[in-house]
Amino acid sequence: MPPEQIAPTPPPRVALFVTCLVDLFRPTVGFATVKLLEDAGCHVEVPDGQTCCGQPAWNSGDRATAERIAKQTIAALEGYDYVVVPSGSCGGTIARDYPHMFDDEPDWRARAQALGARTHEIVSFLTDVMGVTSVPASYVGTATYHDSCSSLRHMGVKAQPRALLASVEGLTLKELAESEVCCGFGGTFCVKYPDISNRMASDKVADIAATGAELVLAGDMGCLMNIAGKLKRTGSTAQARHVVEVLADMAHGPAIAEGKP
Template structure:
């Protein structure tokens, strides 16, 4: 762990802000427990991913500039989302001409930005968390977190330290759930077939709790599980690591 207390800016994400603030509070708890000073800049907005995925480069670029400005001065920026984190780290520098001030600032932000489980394990060197959460759980690897940020072992390592969690790996844990942001809107038929296959793998584990690091994926899977009458509960990894079992599971909270 760093000797001084890092100043961390929390990038909340749109979905967490609008639908699941408990994830943000859990993330703050985890960061403070790790010795960080946490702030939430009011200037922050959407990371621009929906616009980017839809081909709207102009709006995506404008949103990127706003986020870059909002998070100047922080030692680190932490995101409870692999997809928003991937947007900032991998795609922001692509918006600007190499050698320009904007490109340099985008690269600087990218170097300082981390997904929450990655930050705890790689930067803060957290080996375990002090939490209890009774669950026979399975973990879904979101596409962006896994493929853009290389996050796989980090959440599993931390979940293994949570008292009461028994993790059961599902078949094809790394395969897309069918959400893909605007993909599920553009191609609902394909998305639903992907989701059906994912849910069969989840149910085959015998788990009573599904965990992942991206709220978009979680809402997608939780919605169909609820419509099917499944008893499987759905949680964000930050909530489990923080020991927040009082907040109703995703879908049940709607």
């Protein structure tokens, strides 16, 4: 008898939640995310029906709008093995905030909890779920890394990007003096408290300059656009990029600009 054949395990089916800022200002981040996921052996889809995650409404106290957006997002992302987000901020909203929106709706709360358990920030997904330990990328230069508040505190992202950046040929990583301190963006925080936000951004840019790095990396577009704007206004030549652009070997075009694609 011929040996029993074992059917191959299908690749994990991954839904990419693109995020508003990536979609509107930096589509390259979305393409880099897809490349990294496919290189890791995932089948990637971008589900129809996804829009904003609802974080601005939730943070501003507009619970009704946030719940409506959350229900639409939950419905759009169900049925996948994993949901991957190139943003700890949006990822944290889906994974941590959605369940709290439905304290009085047990069915929706259960659906939100199930979705949250399958939702991951892109770099932590690659390392912690898919077991990726290195990437075939190169970038000759010196970079530093900003730990965004949401990625760090909501999604547990700290060592993962540094581990993969260590495998990038030619890249030297220099740590910021206060890499875990907020850049001053904070979503609606920068609008409500502009003077405090501006001081925080100034401190962050000074820390970047002190490293001598020509490139600042992070995992959230809000932080990167805020930092890029401050770098430009202070006359710095340092560039800002999303970490996946370097990891996917797609960091050779124009850098992130303040509010521009």
